[in-house]
Amino acid sequence: MKINENYRSLRDSYLFSDIAHKVAAFSESHPDRRIYKMGIGDVTLPLAPAVVAAMEEAVREQGERATFRGYGPEQGYPFLRESIREYYRSFGAAVDADEIFVSDGAKSDLGNILDLFDPDNTVLIPDPVYPVYVDTNKMAGRKIIYCAATRENAFLPMPDTSVKADIIYICSPDNPTGAAYSIERLRAWVDYARERGAVILYDAAYESFVSEKGLARSVYEVEGAKECAIEFCSFSKTAGFTGTRCGYTVVPFALKRCGMSLHAMWLRRQTTKFNGVAYAVQRGAAAALSEEGLRQIRANLSVYRNNAKIICDALDTLGIWYTGGRNSPYVWLQCPGFTNSFAFFDYLLEKTGVVGTPGGGFGRNGEGYFRLTSFADETTVRGAMAAFSAAFG
Amino acid sequence: MKINENYRSLRDSYLFSDIAHKVAAFSESHPDRRIYKMGIGDVTLPLAPAVVAAMEEAVREQGERATFRGYGPEQGYPFLRESIREYYRSFGAAVDADEIFVSDGAKSDLGNILDLFDPDNTVLIPDPVYPVYVDTNKMAGRKIIYCAATRENAFLPMPDTSVKADIIYICSPDNPTGAAYSIERLRAWVDYARERGAVILYDAAYESFVSEKGLARSVYEVEGAKECAIEFCSFSKTAGFTGTRCGYTVVPFALKRCGMSLHAMWLRRQTTKFNGVAYAVQRGAAAALSEEGLRQIRANLSVYRNNAKIICDALDTLGIWYTGGRNSPYVWLQCPGFTNSFAFFDYLLEKTGVVGTPGGGFGRNGEGYFRLTSFADETTVRGAMAAFSAAFG
Numbered sequence: 001m002k003i004n005e006n007y008r009s010l011r012d013s014y015l016f017s018d019i020a021h022k023v024a025a026f027s028e029s030h031p032d033r034r035i036y037k038m039g040i041g042d043v044t045l046p047l048a049p050a051v052v053a054a055m056e057e058a059v060r061e062q063g064e065r066a067t068f069r070g071y072g073p074e075q076g077y078p079f080l081r082e083s084i085r086e087y088y089r090s091f092g093a094a095v096d097a098d099e100i101f102v103s104d105g106a107k108s109d110l111g112n113i114l115d116l117f118d119p120d121n122t123v124l125i126p127d128p129v130y131p132v133y134v135d136t137n138k139m140a141g142r143k144i145i146y147c148a149a150t151r152e153n154a155f156l157p158m159p160d161t162s163v164k165a166d167i168i169y170i171c172s173p174d175n176p177t178g179a180a181y182s183i184e185r186l187r188a189w190v191d192y193a194r195e196r197g198a199v200i201l202y203d204a205a206y207e208s209f210v211s212e213k214g215l216a217r218s219v220y221e222v223e224g225a226k227e228c229a230i231e232f233c234s235f236s237k238t239a240g241f242t243g244t245r246c247g248y249t250v251v252p253f254a255l256k257r258c259g260m261s262l263h264a265m266w267l268r269r270q271t272t273k274f275n276g277v278a279y280a281v282q283r284g285a286a287a288a289l290s291e292e293g294l295r296q297i298r299a300n301l302s303v304y305r306n307n308a309k310i311i312c313d314a315l316d317t318l319g320i321w322y323t324g325g326r327n328s329p330y331v332w333l334q335c336p337g338f339t340n341s342f343a344f345f346d347y348l349l350e351k352t353g354v355v356g357t358p359g360g361g362f363g364r365n366g367e368g369y370f371r372l373t374s375f376a377d378e379t380t381v382r383g384a385m386a387a388f389s390a391a392f393g
Numbered sequence: 394m395k396i397n398e399n400y401r402s403l404r405d406s407y408l409f410s411d412i413a414h415k416v417a418a419f420s421e422s423h424p425d426r427r428i429y430k431m432g433i434g435d436v437t438l439p440l441a442p443a444v445v446a447a448m449e450e451a452v453r454e455q456g457e458r459a460t461f462r463g464y465g466p467e468q469g470y471p472f473l474r475e476s477i478r479e480y481y482r483s484f485g486a487a488v489d490a491d492e493i494f495v496s497d498g499a500k501s502d503l504g505n506i507l508d509l510f511d512p513d514n515t516v517l518i519p520d521p522v523y524p525v526y527v528d529t530n531k532m533a534g535r536k537i538i539y540c541a542a543t544r545e546n547a548f549l550p551m552p553d554t555s556v557k558a559d560i561i562y563i564c565s566p567d568n569p570t571g572a573a574y575s576i577e578r579l580r581a582w583v584d585y586a587r588e589r590g591a592v593i594l595y596d597a598a599y600e601s602f603v604s605e606k607g608l609a610r611s612v613y614e615v616e617g618a619k620e621c622a623i624e625f626c627s628f629s630k631t632a633g634f635t636g637t638r639c640g641y642t643v644v645p646f647a648l649k650r651c652g653m654s655l656h657a658m659w660l661r662r663q664t665t666k667f668n669g670v671a672y673a674v675q676r677g678a679a680a681a682l683s684e685e686g687l688r689q690i691r692a693n694l695s696v697y698r699n700n701a702k703i704i705c706d707a708l709d710t711l712g713i714w715y716t717g718g719r720n721s722p723y724v725w726l727q728c729p730g731f732t733n734s735f736a737f738f739d740y741l742l743e744k745t746g747v748v749g750t751p752g753g754g755f756g757r758n759g760e761g762y763f764r765l766t767s768f769a770d771e772t773t774v775r776g777a778m779a780a781f782s783a784a785f786g
Contacts, residue, residue, distance in 0.1 A: 001559040001590050002511035003651045007658050017664075042463035052456035055673070056449050062636065063445035070435035070635040104497050104638075104668070111666030112505075115532060118395035135665045139508060166394040197394050242463040243455065243672045245497075258396045265400050271410075272528045273504030275497070278674055279636045280448065 006141040015131055015361040016040055019345075023355050036384035038372045039355040041175060041329065043240045045303060047284070048296035051239065054287030058280035072276045075267065076102025076248070080282045083289040084248055093218040095250055099263065101270060102277050102285075105247040106205050106234040111136045112273070113201065113230060113249070116265045117167060124165035126157055128176055128359060128366030130203070133169045142167075148365050155179040155323050155332065159192035168193060171203035172216060176362045176371040177332040178324015180215045186222050193228040199257065200229040205247075208238040208301055210327045226252035230262070237329065239288035239297045246277055246285040304329050307374035307381040314385035318392055329374045332359070336392045339368050352387035399534040408524055408754040409433055412738075416748055429777035431765045432748040434568060434722070436633040438696060440677070441689035444632060447680030451673035465669045468660065469495025469641070473675045476682040477641055486611040488643050492656065494663060495670050495678075498640040499598050499627040504529045505666070506594065506623060506642070509658045510560060517558030519550055521569055521752060521759030523596070526562045535560075541758050548572040548716050548725065552585035561586060564596040565609060569755045569764040570725040571717015573608045579615050586621040592650065593622040598640075601631040601694055603720045619645035623655070630722065632681035632690045639670055639678040697722050700767035700774040707778035711785055722767045725752070729785045732761050745780035 019039055027035060047055075061067035075081070081097040088095045103109045114136055123137045127146040137144055145165065149155040155177040170189060173180040181189075193200045202219040210217050219229045234247035251263045287293045308325040315322050315333055322333035338344035341358035348354050348370075359369030374381065412432055420428060440448075454460035468474070474490040481488045496502045503525060512534045518526050520539040530537055538558065542548040548570040563582060566573040574582075586593045595612040603610050612622045627640035648655045680686045701718040708715050708726055715726035731737035734751035741747050741763075749766075752759030767774065 001592055001650050002514055003653050003655075003658065004509055004511055005651075007509070007653065007661065010661060040464070044461070044463065046458050046461040047452075047455045049456065052452055055452045059440075059445055059448045059452060059673075059677075062440045062448075063442065065439050068437070068439040068633075068636075070437065070633075071433070072636055104670075107668045108666060116397055116400070118397055121395055132665055139662070139665070199394055240461075240463075242668075243461075243465055245668060245671045257394050258398075260396050260400065262396075265396070268400060268403060269532070272525055272532070273501060275500045275635075275638060277497075278638045278671060280452075280673070281671055284452075 004139065006139050009138050010135055015357070019355070019357065023349070026349055034353050034383065036352070036354045036376070036380050036387070038374075038376055038381070038384055039357045041237070041373050041375060042242050043237060043375050044377060045240055045300045047240055047244065048288060048293055048300065050287045050290060050293040050296055051284045055280045055284040058283035062279060069279050072279055072282070074271045074274050074276045076100065076277065077279070077282050080286045083286045087289050088218060088220070091217045093220040095220060096253065099250050099252050101249045101251065101266065102282060103247050103249060103274070104245045104277055105236060106203065106232040106249075107132060109232050109247060109249040110201065110203065112269065113266070114140055115269050116262060121166035122164060123167045123169070124163065125169045126171075126174075127364055128362030128369070129169070130171060130175045131362065146363070149177060149179070150365055151321065151334070156181055156185060158185065159188055161192065165196070166198050168198055168200045169203070170200055170219070171205070173206040173209055173324070173328035173330075175203075175206065176330055176357065176359065176366065178328030178330035179332070180210060180327040182214050183216045183221050184214070186216050186219060190219070190222045190225045190228060194224055197257065198228065199255070199262070200225075202229050202231045204231050204233045206237055206328055207233060209305070209329055211305070212327055215327055220250070226254040228255065230255065235285050235288060238301075239285070239293070240300060241285070244281055244284060246281050303378065304374045307376060307378060310378070310381050310385055311372055311374060314389050318389060320392070325374070331372045331374070333370050333372065335359075335368055335370050341367055341370055344370055348388075348391075351391050352384070354384045354388055397532065399532050402531050403528055408750070412748070412750065416742070419742055427746050427776065429745070429747045429769070429773050429780070431767075431769055431774070431777055432750045434630075434766050434768065435635050436630060436768050437770060438633055438693045440633055440637065441681060441686055441693065443680045443683060443686040443689055444677045448673045448677040451676035455672060462672050465672055465675070467664045467667050467669045469493065469670065470672070470675050473679045476679045480682050481611060481613070484610045486613040488613060489646065492643050492645050494642045494644065494659060495675060496640050496642060496667070497638045497670055498629060499596065499625040499642075500525060502625050502640060502642040503594065503596065505662065506659070507533055508662050509655060510592075514559035515557060516560045516562070517556065518562045519564075519567075520757055521755030521762070522562070523564060523568045524755065539756070542570060542572070543758055544714065544727070549574055549578060551578065552581055554585065558589070559591050561591055561593045562596070563593055563612070564598070566599040566602055566717070566721035566723075568596075568599065569723060569750065569752065569759065571721030571723035572725070573603060573720040575607050576609045576614050577607070579609050579612060583612070583615045583618045583621060587617055590650065591621065592648070592655070593618075595622050595624045597624050597626045599630055599721055600626060602698070602722055604698070605720055608720055613643070619647040621648065623648065628678050628681060631694075632678070632686070633693060634678070637674055637677060639674050696771065697767045700769060700771060703771070703774050703778055704765055704767060707782050711782060713785070718767070724765045724767070726763050726765065728752075728761055728763050734760055734763055737763055741781075741784075744784050745777070747777045747781055
């Protein structure tokens, strides 16, 4: 019996659980101190009333013989896939309902999609980056190369034609930096991928935060993207589904490699290793995309947007450099007075009670930077930024 | 860019979708004929009232700011893991709550667990078998060998010490045959696995149908199993969760290979590639294991058990050989007058309207046999067996 030896190359613990332990320890030793949690990218506002009503109704249906549903289609119910197609259409991206696969979240699909690719591929990952892209590829023993996201390129790296990559990760608006590609800039990546026969794994989990015109909500706003890109998205941030679990992945019919349809391969993977998402959850997700649901979830999104503005305004006043915040729930700032982001984390927690995420946890180029999230209530964010301003003003 | 070439070795379509197409075509061309669906292993009774109430309550909690929950633990909430531990304890298996991982279903985990093993392992799979075991290993390019389940061994193959296997699949009560191992017989497999350093992947999805004393509900009823076996189970058949999606996998602390803890590896896999199960679903699952919930789901199970008895009684009267049915929702019968199970499927559908699953779809040794499921209402089963008896009496 041989285990997967690649697991030995993984670090034992995970960035966010380390942070949770640090915060718990601080909290225990300072029971009187106020803690402002702006570290984890987890929503704080409840599910929209339209979502709750739809889920309650669906649960009741599941309790009645006449309306009970057993196994659903592995790729999701048509009612939800069609709602997602219309949602795409609302911002100008054309996706066929049958190209959409409903899942329990983008994280699952981002890991599982790698089943379709040989371990012998070179993977291009931005640095800094969401650690899951790196770890899932290490688990399969793939060669990973990095493209530097830095202050100089506004944390939006562009393709280097001398680099040979087969699988390319792009997250826009980005986690952790909040930087967002314009459709124009994204076009360069699509052209690079098509020329090389590479596949882009495009993480659009934060698309609903895009408010500026010309920035991409979907990679499919770029012509030709359907021949080279798979898109991952989620209701987690859009509709507060982090505890309710529903996402979707678009694998276009036009995406073929080595004579195989990646759509057909993913369908085969999902029908073999997945049994679909709970009916009640799919009803809730569809309700989030109804007219009433969209109005309600947009009200929640503007709370987070307003929080991000409070953070940005404070940093502007302090003259601290940052990116993100305008089209993203994340603000990515240069650590004031620190080059080590972990040391800054400790200092900030101790001095102000503000919890963020050290940029170094996302890669070498994240060192010296720090992520704050706007997923909190306004009082918390105002309190946090007042304490922050007092400490660094 | 290289795709995973192993996907080319997979058949394009899937047994149950083929059958669904055949039934749909028959239904369309014979709109007046009654069809008795006893093919798919999908429950038909609604969720228990205690489950519905718990899920509704949880959905309402998710709609209120004060009780909203975002990301939960990837391995499941303690309240559910502890309920599952108590459920195990109720039939005499000792499992630690931290050894239990909650997931969206056994099918997902049975596929995903293979991440932990090198492609270069020999996999021993019974024939006939649930096709997912075979396909998931083909996707990874593993060498598969089969152990014959036949009428001679009552479809319960025993280990052959001359066979060198690293990963061993056992499903008990079995899908498709309904045959169930006694604790005594299972001991031989545990001893074989421990001696060889192999790992048993034990699928206990149908354990709640076991009613005879001495038959295993869990592999952990066998001493030493914690050193060699991972167990997969699900609320799908136990509590009618096929459309609600919740399962659990036990990876014991004592299970180590090549100096690595498989528990630690699975925890790393799940925290990296999974984000847990919907809070409301976990509340529903825990309610199914409450005193009231257990009473209600057992009432549903006895409906299915009674249906299985109706099938068995009819076959007894006809003098047709079968196994299963007594500790399983599946009855596995020898096709009367046919050696080709697909031809029997067509004949049976045409002649009686009864839909089952041809044994040949589960492997070479399934040829000549046929699976009927008891997941239907009593009227359907009585009607089906009357038509069946008329045709073969």
